[in-house]
Amino acid sequence: MTPAGALRTSADKDTGVAVLTLDRPERHNAVDLAMAAELAAAWRKFRYDDSVRAIVVTGAGDKAFCTGIDRAAHVPQPHSPYSIDDPLRTIGPKANDLWKPVIAAVNGMACGGAFYLLGEAEFLVADEHATFFDPHTTYGMVSAFETVHMAQRMPFGEVARMALMGTAERISARRAYETGLVSEVTPPGGAVAAAVRAAETIASYPAEAVQGTVRALWSAKEAARAQALAHAPHLIALGNLPPERQAELFGARRGRGFRTR
Template sequence: MSDYKTLRYEERNGVAWVTLDRPEVHNAFDMVMMRELYECWRGLRDNDDVNVIVLTGSGDKAFCTGLDRIAENVGATDHTEGLGRRGATPMHTDDPCDWLPPKTAAELWKPVVAAVNGMACAGAFYLLGEVDIIIAAEHATFFDPHTTYGMPAVFEPMSMLQRMPLGEVLRMSLMGAYERMSAQRAHEVGLVQEVVPADELIEAARHVAEAIASQPPLAVQTTTRAIWYAQELGYRQALDVAKTLVQLGLDKDSLAAGKELFDSGRRTPWRLR
């Protein structure tokens, strides 16, 4: 993988650890980070050493606070520079929702586990809307301040409707900076799958990621794709696609590995959540 200016990247035990690394601005993204995340997601598609990705933020104050509005070129309004730049008509507009989310940016179906360590707000939901599992530190908070600062929240709530009930998305979007959702409340409404003390966050993410990464990758990736298809398509449409996915997701190597494990009498160690 490339050397990054705004990300930290490492691989171990089949897991890629991607850390947003601009702690001085609460890991807000600028144009450099946007491009680097896009390159990272695209590179991970073809990296056979990696089966799962953990995404987190540097430090303990913030996972990501969205767009860095004071970074150079971000927010420029002409046709050539900055976020939202466009051609001769507004029909050709670049937006971070095309660059940041792993599935939109790269059709990356290797599972992504987010470890949320602190604030996650605004454009952070571009990322959280397309990860597969979210684990949060107890002090993590979630909010969307767009409306407070005179901007519509559009892509973010659309994305979060994939993960949260309608009323919760409406409340978070409309309350703006006047309210923050706690990690515990996020767990209660299904946004977060596990809440742990801050000093246990990385270990909790490691446990989940390495467990998934230890399994046959084709089975894991096909399962991930199937679930997102079911989320995006109508039920009957998803069932039609499922017939094809079953055929694509079965191969002799995966089946042989599973049979060997079963026939050995060994049972996978598990823990109750």
């Protein structure tokens, strides 16, 4: 077992399975800037560790898998509405060029920025008490990266409903299973064990075949996903501007030829 600040990592050399645990249960495993850096470093380390052939990612405790960015985190932003610094963009395995299979074991709440991690896992296993929701619109924020990630996994209408309803509606583990977001629902406390069992099976196969299959699966949707993600920063930057700045920008645009009645 290797402690690493807000992360815990354990690896079984016999099975080839590593378990990566977000370990801030007192903050519902919210990601602060330090954890974001640790996650990126952990995925990059797994790239070069041939003894690790499959990874399970989960959250400490039974209340939350991850609740996204820690609201206490201060992230300085450039003034331009066309630029945004998002520390969560590099917390997932694919953002760090890791093509070993990753299984997410969801225990409790998974919301907001959690979808950066879930969106880059191969598949999800969830405790029956797990819930999924996206609070952005409730707080007057644009949900962009989250919706792009989930649109790769769920029917359009289900993603739209979750994103637009905000905190007013939470998707149960059973509903997530019905929509294809989750591949297996377990009794309370069983998600990690189920994910590890699946990971052990996958890790027992030749690594080249497994990793090539992972790469092939992602290449099937990579172009559309990359294009959608490229638009996300601009949508967030413009939609999250304070009202006075939006009035300034859009008022100026109307003054350059847009007419209103």
